[in-house]
Amino acid sequence: MTDAAPGKLVYPFPEPPAHGEATEVADGILWLRLPLPMALDHVNVYALDDGDSWTVVDTGFASRKSRGVWEAAMAGPLGGKPVARVLVTHHHPDHIGLAGWFQADHGAELVTTRTAWLFARMLQLDEQDRPLPETVAYWRACGMAPDILTQRMNERPFNFADMLAPMPLGFTRIREGDTFRAGGRDWDVRIGNGHAPEHATLWSRDGELVIAGDQLLPSISPNIGTYATEPEADPVSEWLEACERLSAFATPGQLVLPGHKLPFTGLPLRMRQLIENHHGALRRLERHLDTPATAADCFQPLFLREIRAGEYGLALVEAMAHCLHLWHVGRATREVTGEGAWMWQTIR
Ligand SMILES: [Zn+2]
Numbered sequence: 552m553t554d555a556a557p558g559k560l561v562y563p564f565p566e567p568p569a570h571g572e573a574t575e576v577a578d579g580i581l582w583l584r585l586p587l588p589m590a591l592d593h594v595n596v597y598a599l600d601d602g603d604s605w606t607v608v609d610t611g612f613a614s615r616k617s618r619g620v621w622e623a624a625m626a627g628p629l630g631g632k633p634v635a636r637v638l639v640t641h642h643h644p645d646h647i648g649l650a651g652w653f654q655a656d657h658g659a660e661l662v663t664t665r666t667a668w669l670f671a672r673m674l675q676l677d678e679q680d681r682p683l684p685e686t687v688a689y690w691r692a693c694g695m696a697p698d699i700l701t702q703r704m705n706e707r708p709f710n711f712a713d714m715l716a717p718m719p720l721g722f723t724r725i726r727e728g729d730t731f732r733a734g735g736r737d738w739d740v741r742i743g744n745g746h747a748p749e750h751a752t753l754w755s756r757d758g759e760l761v762i763a764g765d766q767l768l769p770s771i772s773p774n775i776g777t778y779a780t781e782p783e784a785d786p787v788s789e790w791l792e793a794c795e796r797l798s799a800f801a802t803p804g805q806l807v808l809p810g811h812k813l814p815f816t817g818l819p820l821r822m823r824q825l826i827e828n829h830h831g832a833l834r835r836l837e838r839h840l841d842t843p844a845t846a847a848d849c850f851q852p853l854f855l856r857e858i859r860a861g862e863y864g865l866a867l868v869e870a871m872a873h874c875l876h877l878w879h880v881g882r883a884t885r886e887v888t889g890e891g892a893w894m895w896q897t898i899r
């Protein structure tokens with residue numbers, strides 16, 4: 552794998568494993584897939600062979616289907632050995648969803664960052680039948696289309712509790728600079744940000760493997776969103792900072808094991824792309840905002856394609872994050888309308 556050209560991404564395993572099956576991507580490292588009920592229809596998880604047990608990285612949504620896939624995998628490619636540890640890269644439900652199930656039903660230890668654990672457990676307890684007033688105000692601030700706003704105000708919102716197995720109290724913390732032993736290797740823990748706060752990535756000391764979660768994805772750009780929990784957050788800055796910092800550790804030969812899509816080599820190039828994607832989007836946004844607009848009116852310059860109904864929410868928080876970034880760095884002003892929407896305008 553070390554002969555991968557520095558100038559392109561290579562996918563050494565072009566066929567993903569079927570549900571309940573596994574592909575060995577390196578000595579003692581299995582790649583498995585779980586289904587997701589959305590446009591992005593899968594999440595990658597990895598099982599690291601610890602001899603008499605497994606460490607599993609990420610878990611999939613909590614659903615009967617996911618549990619069935621895991622049970623098939625444990626009886627099949629995992630050979631009936633117990634899952635003793637679950638390492639979770641970040642707090643999003645497709646990654647942490649079944650962590651509580653592994654803890655409660657399988658006696659596994661949960662290993663993750665403090666922020667990931669706090670966020671997941673906090674959001675799990677924050678169950679709502681209708682959106683909170685703060686969430687509605689935030690949607691208005693984004694300039695959400697009135698018909699979508701009315702519909703969302705009258706339906707059950709996205710709830711973490713619907714996607715997560717109950718999380719028992721307690722976890723083991725990993726943080727920047729830690730070394731973690733699993734799968735017969737020592738891994739350096741390096742922390743990313745921007746897609747999710749305090750997102751763990753693992754870099755094998757032998758220089759061969761990177762367990763990337765959603766911090767380093769091939770072929771799709773991770774969603775960078777600002778949410779009602781922190782409505783003035785600037786995750787684009789955090790994303791760019793993390794990409795620049797992690798780039799220093801990237802080599803062309805590392806096999807990257809991402810949270811979605813396919814394992815790949817060519818990380819230095821991919822990091823440059825992940826950074827440049829946002830600089831390009833910000834330049835287009837800046838031109839677009841010569842005429843004042845809300846975040847909801849910025850989809851075309853940012854995404855360069857039609858946004859379908861199922862993607863509207865993610866597109867909206869991503870558009871807001873980019874408008875906020877221009878404002879935070881002094882490239883745009885904002886003014887609130889009578890309806891509570893922020894109108895952004897480029898400073899010329
Ligand atoms: Zn994900």
